[in-house]
Amino acid sequence: xxxxxxxxxxxxxxxxxxxxxxxxxxxxxxxxxxxxxxxxxxxxxxxxxxxxxxxxxxxxxxxxxxxxxxxxxxxxxxxxxxxxxxxxxxxxxxxxxxxxxxxxxxxxxxxxxxxxxxxxxxxxxxxxxxxxxxxxxxxxxxxxxxxxxxxxxxxxxxxxxxxxxxxxxxxxxxxxxxxxxxxxxxxxxxxxxxxxxxxxxxxxxxxxxxxxxxxxx
Numbered sequence: 001x002x003x004x005x006x007x008x009x010x011x012x013x014x015x016x017x018x019x020x021x022x023x024x025x026x027x028x029x030x031x032x033x034x035x036x037x038x039x040x041x042x043x044x045x046x047x048x049x050x051x052x053x054x055x056x057x058x059x060x061x062x063x064x065x066x067x068x069x070x071x072x073x074x075x076x077x078x079x080x081x082x083x084x085x086x087x088x089x090x091x092x093x094x095x096x097x098x099x100x101x102x103x104x105x106x107x108x109x110x111x112x113x114x115x116x117x118x119x120x121x122x123x124x125x126x127x128x129x130x131x132x133x134x135x136x137x138x139x140x141x142x143x144x145x146x147x148x149x150x151x152x153x154x155x156x157x158x159x160x161x162x163x164x165x166x167x168x169x170x171x172x173x174x175x176x177x178x179x180x181x182x183x184x185x186x187x188x189x190x191x192x193x194x195x196x197x198x199x200x201x202x203x204x205x206x207x208x209x210x211x212x213x214x215x216x217x
Contacts, residue, residue, distance in 0.1 A: 003037040003147045004191075012149060012191040019184060022166035023192060026199035033191075033198035040116050040145035042075040042106045048137045049098050050091070062090035075103035098132030105130040120148050143190050152189035154179045159193055162200040 004012075010032045017024035038044045050066070051059040066089045070077040078099050086096045106112060110130055115123050120142060127138040135154060142151035153159070155175035163181075164172045173181060185192040 003035040004149055006032060008149070009033065009035065009191055009194070012188040013195060016185055016188055016192050016195065020192075022163055023185075023195055025166050026162075026195045030195065030198040030202050033194040035147070035194060036144050036197075037147070038144040040112050040141065042078070042103060042112075043073045044141065044145060045102050045106070045133070045137070046073050046078065046099050048140055049095055049102070049132065052095070052136070058090075065089040066091070075106045078103040079107075101132040102130055116146065120146065120151070143193065149190045150187040152179075152182055152185075152193060154182075156193070158200055159196045162196040162203070165203060166196075166199060 013023075013027045013032055017027045046066075047063060050063050054062075066086070067073060069085055069089050070081060083093075083096055086099075087093070091099070102110075110126060115126055118126065123142065123146060124138050127133045127141060128135065133141075136156065139151045139153040142148040143153070155178075157172075160172045160175070160178050163169075163178070172178075182189050182192065
């Protein structure tokens with residue numbers, strides 16, 4: 001599947017901005033966000049497992065070591081790699097088990113090429129049937145690789161933090177409350193996610209620039 005066309009993302013952003021003031025602010029600051037398109041392969045699945053429950057910086061360091069260790073992050077390379085080598089890259093034992101489970105599946109029952117042609121709900125079911133792939137990972141696959149404009153990674157801390165700042169709130173929504181809020185963004189929850197991610201990067205860049213200016217003054 002291809003990512004949504006820019007005009008379709010723009011139309012969705014305009015609808016979202018009319019519904020939600022926080023998203024309107026994100027759209028005003030960032031414009032049409034770039035879609036995070038990725039090929040549907042084992043590398044994407046392994047990358048998402050790597051990023052679970054850790055910071056972006058930590059995940060990037062682990063991923064770089066993993067690429068050095070494996071040469072190329074493929075299902076075959078993952079299955080051949082000894083656990084001590086993977087542990088040395090910074091992967092936890094549960095993540096190693098999940099990656100090896102997913103690697104076996106992609107070489108067997110989980111046909112990634114066929115998955116891309118399935119209806120979204122069927123693709124989700126196929127992904128969730130594999131040990132090591134949970135709802136968050138499945139939704140990100142739907143977003144990045146399947147171009148699903150209404151897929152939504154419930155409980156994503158980055159999205160919740162971005163919305164908190166945009167709304168000038170004191171605390172973040174709980175995962176359940178944020179999912180309930182996102183119901184109002186249907187059928188464009190995936191576009192809302194991209195808007196929130198784009199604004200979070202924008203905000204971080206603004207804060208970094210402000211800190212640098214203070215140091216120079």
